[in-house]
Amino acid sequence: MEFDLSRVAENIRMYRARKDISQRELARLTHSHPGSVFKWEDGSVVPGVNKLFAIAEALGVTPNDLVGWTAKN
Template identity: 35%
Template sequence: MELDYRAIGKRIKIERIKADLTQEKLAEMSGVSPAHMSNIETGTTRVSLTTMVAIANALGVTLDDLICDNLIHARVQFEQDIADTLSDCDTYEIRMIADMAQALKDTLRKDAHLRSQL
Protein backbone atom coordinates (compact mmCIF):
# COMPACT_ATOMS: atom_id res chain seq x y z
CA MET A 1 0.00 0.00 0.00
CA GLU A 2 1.32 3.40 -0.98
CA LEU A 3 0.62 6.29 1.38
CA ASP A 4 -0.94 9.47 0.03
CA TYR A 5 1.61 12.01 1.24
CA ARG A 6 -0.24 14.89 -0.41
CA ALA A 7 -3.33 14.14 1.69
CA ILE A 8 -1.16 13.95 4.82
CA GLY A 9 0.49 17.26 3.96
CA LYS A 10 -2.86 18.90 3.30
CA ARG A 11 -4.17 17.81 6.71
CA ILE A 12 -0.99 19.08 8.40
CA LYS A 13 -1.42 22.44 6.68
CA ILE A 14 -5.08 22.66 7.69
CA GLU A 15 -4.26 21.87 11.32
CA ARG A 16 -1.35 24.35 11.27
CA ILE A 17 -3.60 27.12 10.01
CA LYS A 18 -6.28 26.23 12.57
CA ALA A 19 -3.58 26.46 15.27
CA ASP A 20 -2.58 29.89 13.89
CA LEU A 21 1.01 28.77 13.33
CA THR A 22 3.37 29.71 10.54
CA GLN A 23 5.17 26.97 8.66
CA GLU A 24 8.40 28.19 10.22
CA LYS A 25 7.02 28.01 13.76
CA LEU A 26 5.62 24.50 13.24
CA ALA A 27 8.94 23.41 11.76
CA GLU A 28 10.76 24.76 14.81
CA MET A 29 8.32 23.07 17.21
CA SER A 30 8.68 19.79 15.31
CA GLY A 31 12.46 19.85 15.00
CA VAL A 32 12.63 20.03 11.21
CA SER A 33 13.82 22.69 8.81
CA PRO A 34 11.31 25.11 7.29
CA ALA A 35 12.17 23.76 3.83
CA HIS A 36 11.42 20.21 4.97
CA MET A 37 8.11 21.34 6.52
CA SER A 38 7.20 22.97 3.21
CA ASN A 39 7.95 19.73 1.39
CA ILE A 40 5.89 17.77 3.92
CA GLU A 41 2.89 20.06 3.47
CA THR A 42 3.05 19.81 -0.31
CA GLY A 43 3.49 16.04 -0.18
CA THR A 44 6.71 16.14 -2.17
CA THR A 45 8.66 14.21 0.45
CA ARG A 46 8.08 11.14 2.54
CA VAL A 47 7.80 11.95 6.20
CA SER A 48 9.11 9.62 8.90
CA LEU A 49 6.97 8.31 11.73
CA THR A 50 9.16 10.17 14.23
CA THR A 51 8.55 13.45 12.41
CA MET A 52 4.82 12.72 12.11
CA VAL A 53 4.61 12.19 15.88
CA ALA A 54 6.51 15.42 16.49
CA ILE A 55 4.17 17.33 14.16
CA ALA A 56 1.05 15.81 15.72
CA ASN A 57 2.30 16.68 19.20
CA ALA A 58 3.14 20.23 18.15
CA LEU A 59 -0.33 20.66 16.66
CA GLY A 60 -2.12 18.96 19.55
CA VAL A 61 -3.78 16.38 17.30
CA THR A 62 -3.55 12.62 16.89
CA LEU A 63 -1.76 10.79 14.13
CA ASP A 64 -5.17 9.52 13.02
CA ASP A 65 -6.20 13.13 12.43
CA LEU A 66 -3.27 13.56 10.04
CA ILE A 67 -3.31 10.22 8.22
CA CYS A 68 -7.04 9.38 8.17
CA ASP A 69 -7.16 9.63 4.35
CA ASN A 70 -4.87 6.60 4.31
CA LEU A 71 -6.85 4.58 6.87
CA ILE A 72 -9.72 2.23 6.18
CA HIS A 73 -11.24 2.70 9.64
CA ALA A 74 -11.24 6.46 10.15
CA ARG A 75 -14.91 7.18 10.75
CA VAL A 76 -14.33 9.38 13.80
CA GLN A 77 -11.96 11.68 11.92
CA PHE A 78 -14.33 12.07 8.98
CA GLU A 79 -17.27 12.73 11.30
CA GLN A 80 -15.17 15.45 12.92
CA ASP A 81 -14.36 16.87 9.46
CA ILE A 82 -18.11 17.09 8.76
CA ALA A 83 -18.76 18.77 12.12
CA ASP A 84 -15.95 21.26 11.43
CA THR A 85 -17.41 22.01 8.01
CA LEU A 86 -20.83 22.71 9.51
CA SER A 87 -19.60 24.68 12.51
CA ASP A 88 -19.84 28.10 10.87
CA CYS A 89 -22.94 27.45 8.75
CA ASP A 90 -26.18 29.30 9.28
CA THR A 91 -29.54 27.51 9.47
CA TYR A 92 -30.20 27.76 5.74
CA GLU A 93 -26.78 26.35 4.83
CA ILE A 94 -27.13 23.47 7.28
CA ARG A 95 -30.58 22.63 5.89
CA MET A 96 -29.29 22.64 2.31
CA ILE A 97 -26.22 20.56 3.19
CA ALA A 98 -28.40 18.06 5.08
CA ASP A 99 -30.70 17.74 2.04
CA MET A 100 -27.71 17.19 -0.27
CA ALA A 101 -26.11 14.70 2.11
CA GLN A 102 -29.35 12.70 2.28
CA ALA A 103 -29.70 12.70 -1.52
CA LEU A 104 -26.08 11.60 -1.91
CA LYS A 105 -26.51 8.83 0.65
CA ASP A 106 -29.69 7.62 -1.08
CA THR A 107 -27.89 7.52 -4.44
CA LEU A 108 -24.87 5.72 -2.99
CA ARG A 109 -27.06 3.06 -1.44
CA LYS A 110 -29.26 2.71 -4.51
CA ASP A 111 -26.21 2.15 -6.69
CA ALA A 112 -24.19 0.16 -4.14
CA HIS A 113 -23.97 -2.78 -6.54
CA LEU A 114 -21.68 -0.65 -8.72
CA ARG A 115 -18.96 -0.70 -6.04
CA SER A 116 -18.16 -4.33 -6.75
CA GLN A 117 -17.76 -3.57 -10.46
CA LEU A 118 -15.00 -1.00 -9.93
Protein backbone atom coordinates (compact mmCIF):
# COMPACT_ATOMS: atom_id res chain seq x y z
CA MET A 1 0.00 0.00 0.00
CA GLU A 2 1.24 3.40 -0.92
CA PHE A 3 0.66 6.56 1.12
CA ASP A 4 -1.00 9.32 -0.89
CA LEU A 5 -1.10 12.71 0.85
CA SER A 6 -3.57 14.16 -1.65
CA ARG A 7 -5.98 11.29 -0.91
CA VAL A 8 -5.72 11.96 2.83
CA ALA A 9 -6.45 15.65 2.24
CA GLU A 10 -9.41 14.84 0.00
CA ASN A 11 -10.81 12.32 2.48
CA ILE A 12 -10.56 14.70 5.43
CA ARG A 13 -12.45 17.34 3.40
CA MET A 14 -15.06 14.81 2.24
CA TYR A 15 -15.75 13.27 5.65
CA ARG A 16 -15.84 16.69 7.32
CA ALA A 17 -18.39 17.86 4.74
CA ARG A 18 -20.47 14.72 5.25
CA LYS A 19 -20.47 15.36 8.99
CA ASP A 20 -21.41 18.99 8.20
CA ILE A 21 -18.89 20.59 10.52
CA SER A 22 -16.63 23.55 9.92
CA GLN A 23 -12.85 23.52 9.89
CA ARG A 24 -12.98 25.49 13.13
CA GLU A 25 -15.18 22.82 14.73
CA LEU A 26 -12.89 20.02 13.56
CA ALA A 27 -9.98 21.95 15.05
CA ARG A 28 -11.81 22.21 18.35
CA LEU A 29 -12.69 18.50 18.37
CA THR A 30 -9.09 17.49 17.64
CA HIS A 31 -7.45 20.09 19.92
CA SER A 32 -5.78 21.66 16.89
CA HIS A 33 -5.40 25.11 15.39
CA PRO A 34 -7.89 25.94 12.59
CA GLY A 35 -4.89 26.71 10.36
CA SER A 36 -3.75 23.12 10.81
CA VAL A 37 -7.08 21.82 9.53
CA PHE A 38 -6.74 24.05 6.46
CA LYS A 39 -3.24 22.66 5.81
CA TRP A 40 -4.41 19.05 6.23
CA GLU A 41 -7.20 19.67 3.74
CA ASP A 42 -5.05 21.42 1.14
CA GLY A 43 -2.44 18.67 1.35
CA SER A 44 0.44 20.86 2.46
CA VAL A 45 0.77 19.07 5.81
CA VAL A 46 0.13 15.48 6.77
CA PRO A 47 -1.34 14.97 10.24
CA GLY A 48 0.74 12.87 12.59
CA VAL A 49 -0.49 9.44 13.67
CA ASN A 50 -2.03 10.67 16.93
CA LYS A 51 -3.76 13.53 15.15
CA LEU A 52 -4.97 11.20 12.37
CA PHE A 53 -6.67 9.06 15.03
CA ALA A 54 -8.22 12.17 16.62
CA ILE A 55 -9.53 13.33 13.23
CA ALA A 56 -10.98 9.90 12.52
CA GLU A 57 -12.72 9.81 15.89
CA ALA A 58 -14.13 13.32 15.42
CA LEU A 59 -15.46 12.42 11.98
CA GLY A 60 -16.80 8.98 12.94
CA VAL A 61 -14.56 7.06 10.56
CA THR A 62 -11.43 4.92 10.85
CA PRO A 63 -7.87 6.08 10.22
CA ASN A 64 -7.84 3.66 7.27
CA ASP A 65 -10.85 5.51 5.83
CA LEU A 66 -8.90 8.77 6.00
CA VAL A 67 -5.80 7.26 4.41
CA GLY A 68 -7.89 5.45 1.81
CA TRP A 69 -6.62 1.99 2.65
CA THR A 70 -8.95 -0.98 2.55
CA ALA A 71 -8.40 -4.54 3.68
CA LYS A 72 -7.97 -7.04 0.90
CA ASN A 73 -9.71 -10.36 1.31
